Amino acid sequence: MESSHNIDTLLQELTQHGYIADRSLATTLFLLLRLRRPLLIEGHAGVGKTEAAKVLASMLQTELIRLQCYEGLDANSAIYEWNYQKQLLAIKIQDGTSASVEEKEKHVFGPDFLLKRPLLRAITAEKASPVLLIDEIDRADEEFEAFLLEVLSDFQISIPEMQTIRATHVPYVILTSNRTRELSDALKRRCLYQWIDYPSPEKELQIVLTRMPDIEKELGVQIVKFIQQLRTRSLSKPPGVAETLDWAAALLSLGKKSLTPETVEETIGCILKSNEDISKVQTEGIEAILSF
Amino acid sequence: MITKSVVEFCQFLRANGFSIGIKETIDSLSATNIVTITDRDAFKSALRSLLSTSREEFELFDPLFERYWHAVTPRESQTGPRANAIASVKLPEGNITRGLSEAKTEAQIEERITSGASAVERLKRTDFSQIPLSDLPLLEQIALQLWRKMSMRLMRRWRIYGTTGRLDLRRTIRHSINHGGEPLDLVRKGRKKKKMRLVTLLDVSGSMDLYSAFLLRFLYALNRYFKRVDSFLFSTRLIPISRTLRKDQLSAVLGDLTKTVEEWSGGTRIGDCLQEFNLKFASKALTKNTVVIILSDGWDTGTPQLLSDQLAKIKRRARKLIWLNPLLGVSGYEPITRGMSTARPYADVFAPAHNLDSLLALEKHWSL
Numbered sequence: 001m002e003s004s005h006n007i008d009t010l011l012q013e014l015t016q017h018g019y020i021a022d023r024s025l026a027t028t029l030f031l032l033l034r035l036r037r038p039l040l041i042e043g044h045a046g047v048g049k050t051e052a053a054k055v056l057a058s059m060l061q062t063e064l065i066r067l068q069c070y071e072g073l074d075a076n077s078a079i080y081e082w083n084y085q086k087q088l089l090a091i092k093i094q095d096g097t098s099a100s101v102e103e104k105e106k107h108v109f110g111p112d113f114l115l116k117r118p119l120l121r122a123i124t125a126e127k128a129s130p131v132l133l134i135d136e137i138d139r140a141d142e143e144f145e146a147f148l149l150e151v152l153s154d155f156q157i158s159i160p161e162m163q164t165i166r167a168t169h170v171p172y173v174i175l176t177s178n179r180t181r182e183l184s185d186a187l188k189r190r191c192l193y194q195w196i197d198y199p200s201p202e203k204e205l206q207i208v209l210t211r212m213p214d215i216e217k218e219l220g221v222q223i224v225k226f227i228q229q230l231r232t233r234s235l236s237k238p239p240g241v242a243e244t245l246d247w248a249a250a251l252l253s254l255g256k257k258s259l260t261p262e263t264v265e266e267t268i269g270c271i272l273k274s275n276e277d278i279s280k281v282q283t284e285g286i287e288a289i290l291s292f
Numbered sequence: 293m294i295t296k297s298v299v300e301f302c303q304f305l306r307a308n309g310f311s312i313g314i315k316e317t318i319d320s321l322s323a324t325n326i327v328t329i330t331d332r333d334a335f336k337s338a339l340r341s342l343l344s345t346s347r348e349e350f351e352l353f354d355p356l357f358e359r360y361w362h363a364v365t366p367r368e369s370q371t372g373p374r375a376n377a378i379a380s381v382k383l384p385e386g387n388i389t390r391g392l393s394e395a396k397t398e399a400q401i402e403e404r405i406t407s408g409a410s411a412v413e414r415l416k417r418t419d420f421s422q423i424p425l426s427d428l429p430l431l432e433q434i435a436l437q438l439w440r441k442m443s444m445r446l447m448r449r450w451r452i453y454g455t456t457g458r459l460d461l462r463r464t465i466r467h468s469i470n471h472g473g474e475p476l477d478l479v480r481k482g483r484k485k486k487k488m489r490l491v492t493l494l495d496v497s498g499s500m501d502l503y504s505a506f507l508l509r510f511l512y513a514l515n516r517y518f519k520r521v522d523s524f525l526f527s528t529r530l531i532p533i534s535r536t537l538r539k540d541q542l543s544a545v546l547g548d549l550t551k552t553v554e555e556w557s558g559g560t561r562i563g564d565c566l567q568e569f570n571l572k573f574a575s576k577a578l579t580k581n582t583v584v585i586i587l588s589d590g591w592d593t594g595t596p597q598l599l600s601d602q603l604a605k606i607k608r609r610a611r612k613l614i615w616l617n618p619l620l621g622v623s624g625y626e627p628i629t630r631g632m633s634t635a636r637p638y639a640d641v642f643a644p645a646h647n648l649d650s651l652l653a654l655e656k657h658w659s660l
Contacts, residue, residue, distance in 0.1 A: 007327070007334050027327065027337035034326045035319075042347055085476045092474065179347070185311065188345035195350040236539075276539065 006030075019048070019055040020199075020207045028194045029056060038152050038173035040137075040188065043196035046240020049176040052196075053133035056172065063130040065171070067118035069140035078144065079157060081115045109161035119148075120157055122171040129169040138177040142184065149187050199241060201228050207241060212248050222259040222290075223248055227271065229289050235280065239271040246270045261287045294324055298339075301360050305343060308356055316343055332361075416648040419621055421502035435506075435648055436513060489520040491577050491610070493569065495588030497527040497560035503618040503646065507587050510651055512537050512545055522577045525549075526565035532573070560591055562631055563598030570605050578609035583657075587616045587645055592631030599631060603638040614657055615639035621646030 010033075011026040021029075029052070032039045041049045057064035067078060087108045094104050116124065122132040137145065151157060155167035175191060177183060199207060201224050208220045223244060231238045239247075247270040256263050264286045272278045281289065302317045319342050327338040336357050344350045415423070415431050416438075423431060463479040492511050496504045508525075515521050515537040525531045536548050578584070584606055592599055607613055615635055619625045621644040627636065636642060641657045644650045 007331070023333060024337040024340070027334045028341040030334075031323065031326065031338055031341060035322065037319075039341070084478075088474055088476060185345070189311070189313075189316070191345075192341040193344050193346070193350060194341050195347045234543075236544075276544075 013059050014055060015210070017055045017059050018210055019051060020203060020210055021052070022199075022203065025052070025194055025196065028192055031192055032056075032172060032174075035192075036170055036172070038175060038191045039194060040175045040177065040183070040191035041194050041196060042177050042179055044198060044238065044240055045178060046242035047196045047198060048241055049196060050133065050135055053131055053174040053176075056174070057131040060128075060131065060172075062128050063125060064133060065118050065122045065125075065130050066133045066135060068135045069137050069144070071139055071141065073140045073144055075147065077117055078119050079117050080120045080159060081117065082109070082161075083113045083115050087113050111162075114159075114162075119151055120165070122173075123151075123155060123157055123165060123167040125169050125171065127169075130171050132171040132173045134173065134175045136178060137175045137187075138180045138183060145184055145187055149184070149190060152187075152190055198228075198231055198238075201225065204228070204241065204244060208244060208248050211245055212252060215248055215252055216257060219251065219256065219258055220248065223251070225292075226259060226264065226290060229292050230271065230281070233280070233284070235272070235274075235277045237273050237277060243271045243273075259290060261290060264290065294329055295321060297361075298324060301339075301357075302343070304360050305353075305356060308352070310343060310349055311345065312343060336361075416652075419646045420506040420618070421646075431648070432509060435509060438648065438652055489577070489579060489582040490514060490522070491582055491584045492521065492523045493530075493565075493584070493586045493588075494523070494525050495527065495560060495562070495586075496525045497591065499560070499589050499591045500587075500618070507616075507618075507645065508546070508549070510645075522573065524565075524569065524573075526560075526562070526569075528561050528564070530565040530568040530572075560588070560631075561594040562588060562590070562592045562635075563594040563596075563600075563602055566602035566606065567598065570602055574606065574609060578606065580609075580611055582610045583612045583614065584610045585614045585616060586635075586639075587618075588631075589617055589619045590627065590629050590632030590635060592629075592634075596630055596634040600634050600638075603635055607638050612640045612657070613638055614641040614643070614654070616643055616645035616654075618644065618646040620644035621650060 007023065007027050007030050010030050011021065011023060014021045014026060014029075028039060031037070041052060043049050053066075054064055090108050090113070091104065094107070099107070114120075118132070122130055134148070137148070140148075152173060155170050156164055158164040198204075204224045204227070205220055208215065208224060209217065212220070227239050227244050227247070247267060250267050250270050251259075251263070254263075254267070268278055268281070268286075272281060298320055299317055302312050302320060306312045320339050323338045323342055324335075327334045329335050336354070339357070340350060340353045344353050415427060415434060464475050464477070467477045467479060468475040492514065494504060494507055494511060496508075500507075511521075511523050511533075515523060515534065521534065521537075523532070523534045523537055525533055533549060536545055539545050539548070603613070615638075617627065617632065620627065620642075627633065627642075643654065643657070645654075
């Protein structure tokens with residue numbers, strides 16, 4: 001568990017697991033492990049926010065429990081739900097038995113009939129502290145956020161029909177947000193905060209070379225240079241690291257050795273996801289951007 | 293006495309607009325047990341993730357950290373920082389700014405300090421025509437944020453309205469036949485969701501010059517956060533702009549619109565424009581769930597009869613007609629222009645639209 005004794009070994013371990021982080025993020029993750037405080041990560045789309053949680057879980061060799069937020073996410077799909085169908089059947093089966101009403105009730109509201117959703121699963125993890133990833137919290141409603149805050153302060157969930165369940169192993173919590181709306185102050189103050197920016201060219205190249213060991217370094221350099229250029233243009237959806245990697249994979253499988261304007265033209269759909277952006281880049285000229 | 297410097301640093305951040313309380317201060321003290329102060333870089337990152345709560349604060353943190361700690365080397369800090377550390381830090385003079393990397397971040401800091409809550413409140417109340425150019429970006433930022441919050445509230449209200457449903461026993465029983473008479477699937481009687489639609493018509497004639505640019509941004513925000521909005525500009529003729537407004541970036545939208553609208557700031561023929569609207573668009577856009585918003589000062593060079601007829605047509609087909617007049621915010625203004633006195637009887641709501649507060653106040657009229 002406490003495998004990382006200091007920030008630099010943690011940084012190394014992250015790298016070994018294929019995640020190239022800067023030292024600032026490593027420090028924050030180190031704090032997360034030590035202080036057991038939730039961490040809120042914000043950043044542009046595709047800079048590796050979700051990836052951070054995944055790699056943390058694999059590094060700690062623990063379970064990753066993911067709660068994807070969306071508008072209208074409610075307690076039933078985030079915490080728990082009773083398996084009504086099974087309950088009804090159980091009542092039917094018990095019909096002829098001599099059990100008292102209390103006993104019957106206790107039976108159908110027992111653990112066998114409880115459908116655990118991510119938050120409850122995170123709290124009831126048996127072996128070790130899991131990593132709980134609450135993805136895109138900004139998409140959930142404010143009511144859910146308020147509820148989440150409660151869970152994050154006590155790490156307990158009360159189920160009226162059973163009892164209050166307290167965490168046996170307090171999970172490591174990572175929240176991500178794309179800033180489509182402001183989160184509540186209370187939640188933000190509860191969490192550590194990390195902003196992940198687009199990586200520097202050197203770091204991005206390192207990411208490409210780590211994740212795509214087969215790629216020729218020269219092509220990697222060209223890819224990163226082009227992507228970094230694109231990010232300086234005012235595009236509606238600038239390419240993230242995820243797009244860089246997608247593109248590299250595409251070029252690799254097409255057997256390209258270097259970037260030509262034609263190659264870029266053919267594969268531009270990997271990095272630019274809106275028509276306006278594509279025509280904007282084409283107006284400027286792919287060749288011009290390549291030669292920067 | 294590292295404790296003392298950390299506490300003072302927290303106070304320094306608070307003075308620079310960070311929301312830091314006792315809890316945060318204690319947290320950062322506990323961090324000093326985990327990260328040694330001699331590892332300056334890690335120490336900075338640790339405090340930054342503990343004490344900042346947004347991208348803005350996150351980016352503001354580094355220069356502030358350098359400013360406070362640059363004089364205090366790790367060794368010195370263990371023997372205690374000088375008593376006047378804070379005083380000297382608060383006044384950015386002489387070599388204190390030496391540690392700052394760029395002038396830009398310095399400017400951001402200053403901006404942060406001056407743009408406190410009171411400035412926001414002031415801007416919300418200022419008439420659009422009176423706002424100095426230098427405040428425009430800030431106003432725009434505040435406006436987008438407020439409108440976003442407003443639309444979140446509205447969406448939620450509608451959603452809750454739409455999801456209540458009682459058990460539909462008839463269908464529940466029918467489904468239960470498959471399960472030997474046990475009602476395993478509970479079927480709910482969903483009330484039909486009422487979706488509100490918006491139609492916005494913005495006057496861009498010369499008399500509206502000082503306001504139309506802001507109101508256009510308002511339309512942009514509405515378009516962005518509501519799904520069913522039909523937007524139009526009008527002066528001497530009607531220009532549909534919904535498609536343009538759907539672009540992602542406001543600057544692109546404004547650029548496109550300036551290109552399409554050649555008679556921007558010309559005269560007004562409200563009646564004719566509304567007639568065009570009624571002929572071409574009303575059959576699709578107007579339903580019993582449509583709220584129509586007209587933003588205009590009512591200076592009309594057409595005939596009152598035409599205006600009156602067309603408004604009556606709109607009124608018949610739409611749920612509600614809201615007329616927003618920026619001049620209503622001007623003290624002493626009476627809506628007695630010919631156009632306005634014609635239009636007034638048809639408007640369900642007649643309200644000012646001269647500053648942010650007045651636009652935000654509209655929220656209460658937007659229910660069906």
